[in-house]
Amino acid sequence: MALLVQKYGGTSVANLERIQRVADRVAESRRRGNRLVVVVSAMSGVTDGLLRMAREIDREPREREMDLLLATGEQTTTALLAMALHARGVDAVALTGAQAGIVTDGTHTRARIANVTPSAVRAHLQAGRVVIVAGFQGQTMGGQITTLGRGGSDLTAIALAAVLRAARCEIYTDVDGVYTADPRTEPRARKIREISYDEMLELASTGAKVMQARSVEFAKKFGVVFEVRSSFHRTRGTMVKEEAKSMERVVVRGVSLEKNQAKVTLAGVADRPGVAANMFSGIARGGINVDMIVQNVSLPADGKRGKAQTDITFTVPRDELSKVKRYLEKFRQTGGARQILFQEGIAKVSVVGIGMRSHSGVAAQLFRALAKAGVNIQMISTSEIKITVVVDESAGPKAVRAAHREFRLGGRAQKR
């Protein structure tokens, strides 16, 4: 009997009726003879409701108590899903993260899984039970309840699949897989059958937010093959796995668009070791997510001999711009930079594919396609399997469609 780990996200268990539908699906899989571990999120809206109450009581609630509060959301879903299975005559048991052996460090609200001790899960599986596990949560060695932060339930599922050596891991969500582009932007977008961890990671980091990067990284590290699919219909989703030979034949796997970005340029930064490090450490301490850092080649100022200066540009999510401004103003006043420029209304467009590694000229091909479409490129950054360009936000969708066409990613226009 194959061991299967399934994870159902918040929208999949949003209300009692959807929990019933999940129970139908789980019961069916059980009847086909699978052994099952089912990881669930909080019913969608529940976590937000708890957050709202907490913030109404204390503007900055302590994280330890926040975790105690939030953990109730997933615990509720596990109990209800187990009951729904019982009502279908399926033996099932609901476990909190702690009971399932998810041991974490003590970093409340964004704990890291330290290890998984699945003896209780194994015993229940052995006894023929479907094991329902509360995602997103764990417990420290000292018995403190923790939560794993964004995408935590995916992480729970993948960690359990790893330690239990599950035959398959299925991540049920409200999209039916990973697409070559967002179908709302590009109607010809196709669902990707198979994608490598690295491609998935690059897509995750550039706005195709099917999954958080940390869960994909975890899966890659432990070699957990997983499928992203929809809990609302039966179609096959996207398999995420180690790269296969056949994958390399495809040069570009997908195109992503990330809107709501802002660009920050520091002009006249002293070009000596440590200056950039200091600045970015300061920004990081503020919890700001900096992306796409570009530094121009240094030129002596005014062609004269003197202190070398450089320009640094980076992007941040637009809603973090005010925090960045506050920090950088201090940096400028203490002589860190001559001038600072901010620009909102930009977007990042990325093409991703492991095939790029063995195909030269992909960047040039992209730039030509964008030029032909009349899209002006403001910034460029490349990695081994990704090329990202910054363009005007209004030109974003046009850029996506141009790249999608150029790399022949499309099928016929999809009805979703």
Next chain:
Amino acid sequence: MALLVQKYGGTSVANLERIQRVADRVAESRRRGNRLVVVVSAMSGVTDGLLRMAREIDREPREREMDLLLATGEQTTTALLAMALHARGVDAVALTGAQAGIVTDGTHTRARIANVTPSAVRAHLQAGRVVIVAGFQGQTMGGQITTLGRGGSDLTAIALAAVLRAARCEIYTDVDGVYTADPRTEPRARKIREISYDEMLELASTGAKVMQARSVEFAKKFGVVFEVRSSFHRTRGTMVKEEAKSMERVVVRGVSLEKNQAKVTLAGVADRPGVAANMFSGIARGGINVDMIVQNVSLPADGKRGKAQTDITFTVPRDELSKVKRYLEKFRQTGGARQILFQEGIAKVSVVGIGMRSHSGVAAQLFRALAKAGVNIQMISTSEIKITVVVDESAGPKAVRAAHREFRLGGRAQKR
């Protein structure tokens, strides 16, 4: 610094505004120098909402998962109250029942406390923190989450007060103490300043539902003195304690009225050992709460020699009558009784007081008073400190007022 255990019931923490008020009260007590353990219930309505969801999913949900579900209610309140204290600059920590060391047996939904291991609570108190504990819940030695059943939060508070040797235990609820009678029935009812455990127990068992009997029993067993008082105003409540000499001067402490009762009479039951035992065991297995059993003296049937027969009468809550009927019909058919009579529309009136033990004639005095008021007595049952009579439901309030007057319990008519 005195150690104080406080318990706030569901109506006291019914919404965020009330949680804020409880936090004010706790913060004030803390500033006066008390060390504090605060036990909280689920916000009122929350438990019912969870029960409703569970029953919608499965008509008879398994008790293990029920406990997992219900325990989230109190956990939520602890986190919110701790946050409210943080916002007031009071160091506080929220603990689940398990974290607070409440160890129970494995009887889900009505677990019994096996022991309390308060090392974490002690450590937090030592560190100067207010300790917020989720009432109503615990954990088995094997790590299963359990709940303690009705009145469970009171039990948590009293158990913690016992094991921590607290100087005081305050039970905050939506009434401001124990009264000589229900003020809605008898406007002259007075709040009782001090009451013995035994009197409180007898009142609890006869409808004055300020607290469940088991919590009072627990307090008596471990000598925990506690005060029942209102969380909505500041007036002193009722102290519940071991009887003092001065208490005995009062013959009757209070009068209670229990409506919605039904009477069942079995006529012609074989008068031999084991027959009644069998019948009542059967009823008990159905989870029915039988009260006031009266058996008449046996008389040989028809004055002839033959099998001795007897009549047995008992009362049950009216809403359990249909279950009783079903069971007893079988009992009758198998020859257990000649005839069975059911009567709804009755009430129980009890007078309670430890002073009765040393005062004879209390029963006679009560019966005279009821007769004078024109109240007909249908059944009588007495214990050492309680006399209960069954009367017509419509005569219940009149009976309460007559007894209240007879034993001079009243003050001036109260405004509540």
